[in-house]
Amino acid sequence: xxxxxxxxxxxxxxxxMTEHLGGFFDLLKDILNxxxxxxxxxxxxxxxxxxxVVLVVIALLATRRVLLSAGLGLGLLLIQSMDLWPETMQTMxxxxxxxxxxxxxxxxxxxxSAFDPVVRSVLRPVLDLMQTxxxxxxxxxxxxxxxxxxxxxxxxxxxxxxxxxxxxxxxxINQVDGETxxxxxxxxxxxxxxxxxxxxxxxMPSIMTGVNQVIMLALSMVVVAGLVGGAGLGxxxxxAVQGLQIAASIEGGLAxxxxxxxxxxxxxxxxGQGRAEPSWWPRRRAAAPTRTVTAEPVPVA
Numbered sequence: 001x002x003x004x005x006x007x008x009x010x011x012x013x014x015x016x017m018t019e020h021l022g023g024f025f026d027l028l029k030d031i032l033n034x035x036x037x038x039x040x041x042x043x044x045x046x047x048x049x050x051x052x053v054v055l056v057v058i059a060l061l062a063t064r065r066v067l068l069s070a071g072l073g074l075g076l077l078l079i080q081s082m083d084l085w086p087e088t089m090q091t092m093x094x095x096x097x098x099x100x101x102x103x104x105x106x107x108x109x110x111x112x113s114a115f116d117p118v119v120r121s122v123l124r125p126v127l128d129l130m131q132t133x134x135x136x137x138x139x140x141x142x143x144x145x146x147x148x149x150x151x152x153x154x155x156x157x158x159x160x161x162x163x164x165x166x167x168x169x170x171x172x173i174n175q176v177d178g179e180t181x182x183x184x185x186x187x188x189x190x191x192x193x194x195x196x197x198x199x200x201x202x203x204m205p206s207i208m209t210g211v212n213q214v215i216m217l218a219l220s221m222v223v224v225a226g227l228v229g230g231a232g233l234g235x236x237x238x239x240a241v242q243g244l245q246i247a248a249s250i251e252g253g254l255a256x257x258x259x260x261x262x263x264x265x266x267x268x269x270x271x272g273q274g275r276a277e278p279s280w281w282p283r284r285r286a287a288a289p290t291r292t293v294t295a296e297p298v299p300v301a
Contacts (some may be wrong), residue, residue: 014141021145023103029151032097036150039093049086052076059262063269072265075258082251084236088259089223095149095263098157098218103211105158106165110210111195113166114173129162135160135224143228153225153234157218164213172206173199208271215263222256233259 007010018025046054056073063069079088113120135156142152176199184198199208226234240248 001124007218009105014144018022019080019143023078025145028115029146032151032154033149034089035097035100036093038081039096041090043092049077051089054293055262058225059266072258072262076262079255079258082232082255084251084255087231087233087252089237091219091234091256091259093219094154094157094225094230094232095215095259098154098161098221099159099211102161102257103165105216106162106210107169107207109162109171109208110174114164120170123166126204127166129258130159131163135221136264138225139228148229150230152228153221153230156224157221160221161214161217165210165219168206168210168213169203172203172210175206176202179248183270205271209269212264212267212271215267216260219256219263 043051054072055076056069060066060069060074064297077192079085109119111125113123138159139152139156142155146152149286168276173195180198180202181194184194189197222230222234223237224234225232226236228239233252236252237249239245240252
């Protein structure tokens, strides 16, 4: 079989994009960096202890588990005791930005593919490629496009995190009972109303599972982001490995574990998994049954 020189052709495409689309990549880099700075400033607006309290309250409201929330709070305080709070907030900012972008891309594509078999057949191999292609293969072009820093790692994280959002959104919508959809149409609901009022609410558990998976995949890329100059816990781990600093690598890895457990428990609870129903949690009161007054028959004289 003749040599198709796929690698050389791909390199030519990347060189062409680098030369002619430099302005677009610079704009995209500025937007991503602005998002990272904004989220980081928001996360560091309070003192570390105050932020831990806020995060514990969020965990308590989401999971309704006192012991779990207290344990998560102790884990966050452990990060503060290791002097890794700024790096942790940088990692959190990267995860938040990557997750938001991945969901803004993935959920609409999932909805589209759920209703269009052609789109679904086109997206399937693309998503397979995004999930199975080694991340370092497309990390190198991102370095050429965006330079060393936070942007290339963030773009690679987004590419790696989009597939679960697409697949689980499509799965959730396609699993909605067809009779329920037909009933809503029979009552006069339009296609948009069916999607908004019936299919998306019923598909929400699957969509929230996709959100959870997107966050976990984004967090798993922190070390890769550190390899290309990204700030945060990934940089701490990479520098520790390069300098053979065992203590620093243990602390950095432990901080990543704490953040992963926190994000996993909170997002899973928001999706309805692992949420407790304690007796102290306020519940809605059932509406009092309305009493029907029946008029007594009037006797006929």
